[in-house]
């Protein structure tokens with residue numbers, strides 16, 4: 001296995017060997033182009049995002065600045081929105097489902113280093129895949145750590161550090177992020193706390 005195969009398999013690998021530095025440089029050039037676009041350059045932005053990311057659904061809107069390591073290890077489903085300053089360290093695979101929204105400053109870190117200083121100084125590091133389900137809203141300033149899977153129909157509260165898997169149909173918050181409650185049919189009525197929808201095209 002070369003270092004890229006090791007990286008994508010979640011094994012310890014060296015990030016500067018076997019063409020990985022060159023791949024990151026190529027991605028950084030695309031990211032730089034993306035982040036330098038005029039806000040009204042909608043088509044160019046869409047094209048660059050599709051060139052940068054591995055696979056993308058139909059509607060994908062990423063506000064700039066956006067940062068990632070490779071881009072090619074990120075798969076995004078249909079109807080994805082990321083607000084300003086999203087950082088995805090995709091040395092491991094990142095799979096994002098359909099209808100997913102990120103608030104500002106969301107960071108997905110597949111990358112990490114051994115905790116023992118001697119092991120860390122060996123230069124070996126790792127990437128462990130992150131998976132995010134369908135219909136997920138991630139609040140502002142959330143960090144998702146290596147290896148985490150977030151289920152379907154989940155809300156992650158602002159400022160959370162997600163260190164463990166989160167099941168389907170829940171609200172989870174905090175550092176470390178923990179489930180606070182299930183999302184139920186009762187929630188359908190409200191748009192914010194106890195404020196009910198007053199519109200006719202959605203109830």
Ligand SMILES: CC(=O)SCCNC(=O)CCNC(=O)[C@H](O)C(C)(C)COP(=O)(O)OP(=O)(O)OC[C@H]1O[C@@H](n2cnc3c(N)ncnc32)[C@H](O)[C@@H]1OP(=O)(O)O
Nearest residue numbers: 089109110111112113115145146161162163164175176177
């Ligand atoms: C140079 C670079 O760019 S690196 C890329 C960026 N990557 C990162 O920033 C990842 C940083 N990694 C972390 O935060 C990791 O969680 C580490 C290294 C601290 C994990 O250390 P470990 O010894 O494996 O801790 P472990 O995962 O077993 O967690 C122990 C407890 O601390 C909690 N915990 C772990 N990390 C955090 C955190 N960052 N914030 C809050 N709680 C945390 C866990 O939930 C767990 O809680 P519990 O005992 O209540 O279940």
